[in-house]
Amino acid sequence: MGLKERKERDRQEMKETILQSAHQLFVDKGFDDVSIRNIAEAIEYSPATIYLYFKDKNEIFYALHGEAFKKFNEFLAPLATVKDPFKRLIKMGELYMEFTFKFPKYYDIMFIMQAPMDCDVNSKEWKEGESAHSQLENVVNECQLQGYFKGKEYKTLSFLIWSTMHGMCSLALRDRLKIYEEQERSKMIDKSFKMFKQILSEL
Amino acid sequence: MGLKERKERDRQEMKETILQSAHQLFVDKGFDDVSIRNIAEAIEYSPATIYLYFKDKNEIFYALHGEAFKKFNEFLAPLATVKDPFKRLIKMGELYMEFTFKFPKYYDIMFIMQAPMDCDVNSKEWKEGESAHSQLENVVNECQLQGYFKGKEYKTLSFLIWSTMHGMCSLALRDRLKIYEEQERSKMIDKSFKMFKQILSEL
């Protein structure tokens, strides 16, 4: 009687196949430059078949969005070994930045791209994203227990820290540093990040 | 003998007409959702005509990009009346934020959208953008002369300040604050901006 189950398994496998192809193309070219037809061609199915497994391109967006956050959370795994909360916060920033420039297309989909309105706040993809964020809030909170960031609301400060990191990363990714000389440019991110860390340590 | 000149004037007028239509549509719908055909229809010309005045859609992007920065610089005009450099810096941040949420489509094109690689660094559109940025660096520099931000490179700090403002604004514009409760969300930007101003004052 394992028929229904096998059917369901096949279905999940097909979804997985589609997503793997989408993933591959997407990492190379970015979401907007990958068409349904591209994905279909890669898996040697017709474009219409994609629509039997995903409602529309947005649904693929969300799947990749979730995948990106999962990858991001894995990327943050080394944090577990850092006991001191402030050091962990700093390390977190460093990993954030490393991830950004190592997987720019993922960063794009995670934080920059116009995300479709209708997202399911209860999906496991969403939880994956929430996890990363609460990890930040937790470490900031822990810092406060150790005497850092006195008199500052940890949630607000967390958002401010995230904003700063995101600002630097997204301006770089979206080529808004051309106001700086070629040489200056590459070091601007490093220098400002260094300054940011210093400011945090004196807060 | 003013024939060549009139021709050139007509040409500029037509470019202006196209740009005005593009502008209007764009402010409503955003760049990606405005097609060449939309613009053509609005000015009652054929789509092909647009290409007699603009090389491609990117060239229209740049024109609007320049326009946005011009508008932004005008928006910053009130700064001239603020003598104290630190107060001026704060006011600049407030205007930056106000501009962002008043003209989100412009902000998008200025700082978020993937800008085409081939931009002319010597164009007047570009200078307009540079002006806003050097205004920031100048005011930060002036702050230092008054004793603020001791021991910090003003250019680096300027970028860090910009990054923070951009981070908050762009995360909000791109709907990345859904991790916060509906009620909390609307106040998060205000609270973090307030905290940022406080941090700056103690730097």
Place this chain on the structure above:
DNA sequence: AAAAATAATAAACAGTGTTCATTTTAATAA
């Protein structure tokens, strides 16, 4: 083996940016 259910697809629709041969309009010369 026939009937019912499922899966895959070809073809079409309405849209996109862009190009080019053709036609219309305007300026010049006879």
Place this chain on the structure above:
DNA sequence: TTATTAAAATGAACACTGTTTATTATTTTT
């Protein structure tokens, strides 16, 4: 004023896009 030349505008096409639907092929069930 008319014929010729130069400029401006366009219709139609190309190669794409996301998406839908009627049709065909494949399984599963009777």
